[in-house]
Amino acid sequence: MSSNHIQRQRKFLQLTFQDYYIENADLVDIPAKLHNREFGMQLFSLTWRCDRKIIESDSGEQKEVGCGRSGTSYARILKCPFCDSKQLQITDWVRHLGFRTRDALLHELVQSAPHSVYHSAALYETPVARFMHEKNWRGAELIFDIDADHLDSKCTERHDSWICNDADCEESGMGPPPSDECPSCKGKSFSSRKWVCDDCLQDAKDNTLKLYDVFLSEDFGIDPEKIVLNYSGHRGYHVRVQDSKIFSLDSSARTEIVHYIEGTGFTTASFRSTVEQDDYKNPLVVISEKVPLPTSAVEKLSVPGWANRVSQAMVEFISDIDSYHGSERWVKVLKENKQEAIHGLKRTPPILSPRVKGIGDKFWQEISIRAVQSYGASIDGPVTYDLKRVIRLIGSINGKTGFKVNRLNREEIDSFNPFVDAIAFRGGTLKVHTLGGLVKIPAFKIDAEEYGPYGDEIVELPKPAALFLLCKGVANLE
Amino acid sequence: MLTRIQMLQYPFSVEARRASQKFARDLRDLSKFLGESNNRYIVEEAGERVLNALDRKPIRLVNTNDERDVLIYPTARLIVEKIGNVRLRSYQAVAESKSVRSYLSREKYEILEYLAESAFGWELEWQGEILERSHLSSILQPFEFKIAFQNFLQVAPKFHHDKWKLVNRHVDAGMVYIAKKELERLISGKFNDLILESTSDVPTLPTRLTEIVQSIETELTTKIRSTKPIEFSDESKGAFPPCISIIYAESVAGKNLSHEARFALAAFLLKIGMSEKEVMGVFKAAPDYVRSLAEYQVRHISSKSAGEGYTPPACDKMQGNHLCPVYLGEAWDDLCEYVLHPLDFYQTRAWELSKNIDDHSWYSRKREKKQKLS
Ligand code: SF4
Ligand SMILES: [Zn+2]
Ligand SMILES: [Zn+2]
Ligand SMILES: [Zn+2]
Numbered sequence: 085m086s087s088n089h090i091q092r093q094r095k096f097l098q099l100t101f102q103d104y105y106i107e108n109a110d111l112v113d114i115p116a117k118l119h120n121r122e123f124g125m126q127l128f129s130l131t132w133r134c135d136r137k138i139i140e141s142d143s144g145e146q147k148e149v150g151c152g153r154s155g156t157s158y159a160r161i162l163k164c165p166f167c168d169s170k171q172l173q174i175t176d177w178v179r180h181l182g183f184r185t186r187d188a189l190l191h192e193l194v195q196s197a198p199h200s201v202y203h204s205a206a207l208y209e210t211p212v213a214r215f216m217h218e219k220n221w222r223g224a225e226l227i228f229d230i231d232a233d234h235l236d237s238k239c240t241e242r243h244d245s246w247i248c249n250d251a252d253c254e255e256s257g258m259g260p261p262p263s264d265e266c267p268s269c270k271g272k273s274f275s276s277r278k279w280v281c282d283d284c285l286q287d288a289k290d291n292t293l294k295l296y297d298v299f300l301s302e303d304f305g306i307d308p309e310k311i312v313l314n315y316s317g318h319r320g321y322h323v324r325v326q327d328s329k330i331f332s333l334d335s336s337a338r339t340e341i342v343h344y345i346e347g348t349g350f351t352t353a354s355f356r357s358t359v360e361q362d363d364y365k366n367p368l369v370v371i372s373e374k375v376p377l378p379t380s381a382v383e384k385l386s387v388p389g390w391a392n393r394v395s396q397a398m399v400e401f402i403s404d405i406d407s408y409h410g411s412e413r414w415v416k417v418l419k420e421n422k423q424e425a426i427h428g429l430k431r432t433p434p435i436l437s438p439r440v441k442g443i444g445d446k447f448w449q450e451i452s453i454r455a456v457q458s459y460g461a462s463i464d465g466p467v468t469y470d471l472k473r474v475i476r477l478i479g480s481i482n483g484k485t486g487f488k489v490n491r492l493n494r495e496e497i498d499s500f501n502p503f504v505d506a507i508a509f510r511g512g513t514l515k516v517h518t519l520g521g522l523v524k525i526p527a528f529k530i531d532a533e534e535y536g537p538y539g540d541e542i543v544e545l546p547k548p549a550a551l552f553l554l555c556k557g558v559a560n561l562e
Numbered sequence: 563m564l565t566r567i568q569m570l571q572y573p574f575s576v577e578a579r580r581a582s583q584k585f586a587r588d589l590r591d592l593s594k595f596l597g598e599s600n601n602r603y604i605v606e607e608a609g610e611r612v613l614n615a616l617d618r619k620p621i622r623l624v625n626t627n628d629e630r631d632v633l634i635y636p637t638a639r640l641i642v643e644k645i646g647n648v649r650l651r652s653y654q655a656v657a658e659s660k661s662v663r664s665y666l667s668r669e670k671y672e673i674l675e676y677l678a679e680s681a682f683g684w685e686l687e688w689q690g691e692i693l694e695r696s697h698l699s700s701i702l703q704p705f706e707f708k709i710a711f712q713n714f715l716q717v718a719p720k721f722h723h724d725k726w727k728l729v730n731r732h733v734d735a736g737m738v739y740i741a742k743k744e745l746e747r748l749i750s751g752k753f754n755d756l757i758l759e760s761t762s763d764v765p766t767l768p769t770r771l772t773e774i775v776q777s778i779e780t781e782l783t784t785k786i787r788s789t790k791p792i793e794f795s796d797e798s799k800g801a802f803p804p805c806i807s808i809i810y811a812e813s814v815a816g817k818n819l820s821h822e823a824r825f826a827l828a829a830f831l832l833k834i835g836m837s838e839k840e841v842m843g844v845f846k847a848a849p850d851y852v853r854s855l856a857e858y859q860v861r862h863i864s865s866k867s868a869g870e871g872y873t874p875p876a877c878d879k880m881q882g883n884h885l886c887p888v889y890l891g892e893a894w895d896d897l898c899e900y901v902l903h904p905l906d907f908y909q910t911r912a913w914e915l916s917k918n919i920d921d922h923s924w925y926s927r928k929r930e931k932k933q934k935l936s
Contacts, residue, residue: 215923261880271875304711305736329712337715339891340728348890367731367739368724369707376703386699388734441855456729469891470899 088208091158093561097554098128101481102197104508105190112193114492116326120207120222123181123189124519125198126483134164134171151511178415182212199483202474205324207331216472226338228345229474230253230292230468232284243279245523257520272346277558279526280485282317285502292321295461296494299345302324303389315502317482320473327395338469347397351389351444369394371449373456376433385433394452395434397459399426401514403449408424408456414447418545436514503530506546514550516541525558563676570623570664573635573658574753576680581632590765594638595651597768604630608637609774614651615657616778616785623661637771639757644764644775650782652758657753666746671706674745678713682752685710686745687737707745708737717751730865798834801915804832805886816847822875822883828863829874830904862918876903896922900929 106270108226115121136150163170176199185190204211205227209220232240246261248254253269261274296313300306300323310327326482333341343349355372369378369391375517376382376504378391386392401408402425405418418425421440428437436448443451467473478491487506508529516540518525530549538553542562545553553559569577586592591711594869596605607624611634612747614621624634635658642654665673671688678684687708695703718726725731729813732739740748743828767775787849809827811818819827824845831841842862877898887893 107790155706156833217923264883302735303733305734329710333712333715335889335894336719338710340715340719342891343727344729344733349727350729351727364727369730384700387701387732389732390729391732426720465891466889 087159088159088558090168093351093554094128096561097199097483097551098197098426100486100509100551101128101199101483104481105193105197108508109190111479111488112190114189115203115477116359117518118180118186118189120209120211121182121184121410122179122204122206122211122219122474123206123477124177124179124202125181125196126199126202127176127178127196128483129158130161130174131178132161132164133437134167134169135171135173137171139171140273160466164366180214193480198480201477201480204472204474204478206472212252220275221288221471223328224471224473226321226325226327226330226333226341227467227473228295229316229320230288230295230474231316231464232280232288233278233319233350234289234464235284235291235367235462237284237287238277239281239283242524243281243425244277245279246274246503247522249275253525254522258523264312268475276317277523279528281526281528282501284319284501288320289497289500291461291463292323293321293497294343294371295463298393299461303344304341310479312496313492313494313497313502314476314478315429315490315492315506316476316490317480317487317506318484321492321497324475335469335471338471339465342468343391343461345461346465347390347456347458351455352452354445354449361491363556367418369452371436371440371452372445373448376435377429380435381432390456393459395429398452399429401455402426402429403457404458408454412447412450412454414443414451417442418451482555484555486548486555503528504532507531507550509547512547513544514547515542515544516553516559517562518553520558525553528552564673565912567623567625567663568673570631572662572677572681573632574662574681574756575677578607578632578635581629582636585630585633585689588635589762592633592640592723593765593767593771595633596637596771601630602770604633604637605768605770605774608641609695609778612641612650612654612778613781615654616781618653618657620664621657625745637812639760639773640767642779643760643866644767644771645779645782646764647779647782649733650778652684653758655754658757659750662753663746663750664781666740666749667743671742674742674749675707678709678745678749682716682749683792683894686713686715696737702739704741705732705739706742707735707740709740709745709748710737711736712741714748717748717755720751720755723749725910744852763829798912801908801912803886803898803901803904803911804895805880806904806908808887808893809885810844814847816930823857823885826875826880826883826885827861828860830908832860832863833874833905834908877901880904883885 103114105516120485129466131154131201133154134150134152136148136152138146138148140146149167149169149171151164151169153164155165159476161172161174164172178196181192183192204224206224207222209218209222213219243258244258244260245258247256248266248269248271250269250273253266253271255266255268256542261276265272266274274471282560293314296311299309300311306325306327312324312326314324315320318323319480351368353366353368355370355374357366362517376385377395378385378387379395380386380392389446402418405415405422408415417440421443424437425440425443428435428440436443436445468474476489478489480489481487482489483504486508488508490500490502490506492500518541520537520541522540524537524539527534528549530552532544533549534544535545535549538559554561564572564577569575569581572578582592584871586595595601615638615759624631632814643714644653647754666677669732675688675863678686689706689708692703695881711728714731715728728738770784772818786843799810800809806827809819809823827844828841831844832838838857838860845860875883881889882889888895888898893908897907897910901910914922
């Protein structure tokens with residue numbers, strides 16, 4: 085695509101987003117304590133700076149390059165238009181932004197109509213300071229990112245694809261790119277294309293609901309009024325806990341919360357270790373054929389939190405044991421005695437069936453640990469325990485799809501369908517050139533209408549479908 | 563609520579703080595007050611208290627029935643802050659919190675609850691005497707208290723036993739079940755942290771106090787011999803990213819490594835210029851070490867594709883293999899925020915070390931964060 089063409093397309097998307105911000109100011113969510121938040125925007129245009137510096141030429145001479153000027157550009161820029169220096173600093177990001185009022189923020193959104201806009205989960209005394217130590221961190225919301233990227237949904241094999249970056253190699257395939265090397269040229273660099281469909285979005289939704297209902301509400305007792313849910317505008321959901329009592333939690337405390345939710349680090353105790361212990365206050369769940377598992381079904385054995393869920397987690401894990409890839413020694417026996425094991429676990433109280441021969445306490449413990457891990461909600465850990473993360477502004481447009489970052493409440497999320505409910509632009513059609521070269525662009529549904537798959541072709545599509553392809557970077561404006 | 567003795571035992575209590583503020587509102591005031599000759603005994607006792615901490619002896623409770631006794635602790639803190647040695651401060655934190663813990667173990671539940679609530683603002687619920695707890699599930703009966711999870715998490719992550727991990731606790735509607743002994747540990751642990759984290763501008767000290775500071779400084783240099791880390795002393799190892807440091811240390815210690823870990827380590831070491839022989843040495847301690855096999859593997863990794871060698875896995879791959887401690891939340895290094903590859907980490911850190919740069923604030927200016935935005 086020519087440079088002119090790129091410019092035209094970026095400007096077009098920017099103008100389209102601009103219309104959205106002009107007409108939908110009321111949808112934009114103004115984060116609480118706005119003036120303490122840092123904002124960052126990814127723009128459709130590039131900002132470049134021609135730094136003055138001394139460089140050493142091949143012959144060893146030192147010379148000064150750069151003129152110190154700067155500017156913006158929609159096209160790719162390789163050298164300074166004023167002095168031809170190639171030592172440019174180029175970025176499509178602006179960071180360290182701050183807004184004192186709602187109007188200032190809305191005004192800026194209309195002005196720059198960014199590709200993506202984020203704000204800090206943290207509250208800072210001086211959010212616009214350039215350096216972290218000058219910002220003065222004053223606490224942060226507890227945020228969670230549930231994204232299909234981390235879920236290994238089965239559909240990725242159907243709709244994600246990769247191609248080898250080697251110019252002479254034509255290798256490509258479905259699913260995630262090879263983890264080591266290209267099967268034909270042994271290259272290690274790939275371009276991958278991630279798609280999104282009802283299935284992976286449902287996986288993300290299930291995990292989000294588990295996080296919300298089971299962990300945040302039930303276990304952590306967070307007031308629903310203080311939990312904000314939103315669709316990310318792409319492949320997942322965000323959850324923000326806006327309860328001031330958790331603002332000051334440090335990174336290691338947040339890591340503990342992440343581990344709790346994922347079921348990471350769950351440990352069991354053996355019957356013997358509890359019997360022998362002089363002070364028997366052992367919070368670990370006892371897994372032993374001699375002792376029934378905790379359960380809410382029997383008052384004397386009921387314990388809150390994870391313990392009561394262990395048997396359920398084991399039932400789910402064992403039911404699905406055939407797709408388990410681990411090579412532990414108990415896998416084979418468990419596959420053979422699946423029904424018997426599940427039967428025991430479903431009794432009241434649940435027991436570890438002694439009839440599953442070959443699996444003793446130690447193996448049961450290992451199984452329970454695996455089961456708890458797979459029962460836990462899949463969340464992107466670093467987003468939660470990094471105290472300085474930024475997160476998408478609710479009500480903005482996600483430039484990767486052209487979809488709205490919808491705010492949702494607990495009831496709405498059940499029936500929420502991004503391909504209908506997150507559509508930001510409707511009306512009219514656009515002619516686009518689809519870039520389904522080696523691997524076709526997978527089919528997708530918008531407003532219940534099915535589109536694609538597309539190869540290399542020119543098609544006229546309703547605006548939302550066309551914008552989706554443009555934003556995904558798999559089509560050009562004709 | 564607290565008796566006089568208790569106030570002296572728990573210097574972090576509201577009562578103790580209030581009582582000392584009656585004499586001195588801040589450190590400047592305190593320093594002035596200590597300069598008066600009739601307050602000399604406070605200075606002497608505080609010096610003793612610091613020396614005891616340095617010798618890892620228990621803190622002696624000084625009770626002369628004088629209201630000024632309560633100033634001994636803040637004065638001891640003042641001495642340590644003046645000296646400004648991290649090790650000394652941590653000895654003090656350990657000694658002070660240990661003595662608190664032993665006092666707490668003799669207290670009734672009300673005092674624990676009161677201290678935690680009034681001094682730290684913690685939210686606690688006492689579960690009642692054992693009989694009152696009989697309606698609870700037998701698994702929960704041994705726990706005398708519940709504590710709000712956000713309070714539990716202020717301290718518990720620093721204790722490295724499985725039972726302190728939140729995932730192993732009984733958590734209900736935001737409250738974590740804990741035993742009295744555990745609450746004692748949490749309170750003293752919080753006190754320990756308060757000492758370690760405190761920052762204060764130390765004023766000029768009166769003469770006698772300055773003399774004591776000097777004599778403790780002398781003691782300090784003889785007592786705390788700077789123990790050098792043995793494992794990672796040489797320069798290149800100091801530049802290892804957290805992931806490689808850990809695998810390296812485990813390998814040298816003879817732990818059994820996964821195939822992925824072994825590959826990552828070997829490829830990394832070869833790439834930064836270690837010879838095949840040296841790399842083999844690193845694997846020697848492995849329980850399943852077979853010389854010829856290790857040689858073969860290392861050579862294979864190093865010789866692959868015309869002398870170029872395998873490239874060690876990038877951060878995302880490491881994370882996927884559970885080999886990135888930062889991702890697992892077990893380690894932290896600012897630089898990891900900005901690199902996509904352990905080699906990039908290594909080159910950057912090695913450069914920093916060679917230039918003696920230990921202020922890392924330049925990362926955010928010069929580098930793009932790698933965070934993935936979804
Ligand atoms: S982020 Fe990369 S360099 Fe840092 S520890 Fe993880 S894998 Fe290693
Ligand atoms: Zn220039
Ligand atoms: Zn290839
Ligand atoms: Zn999908």
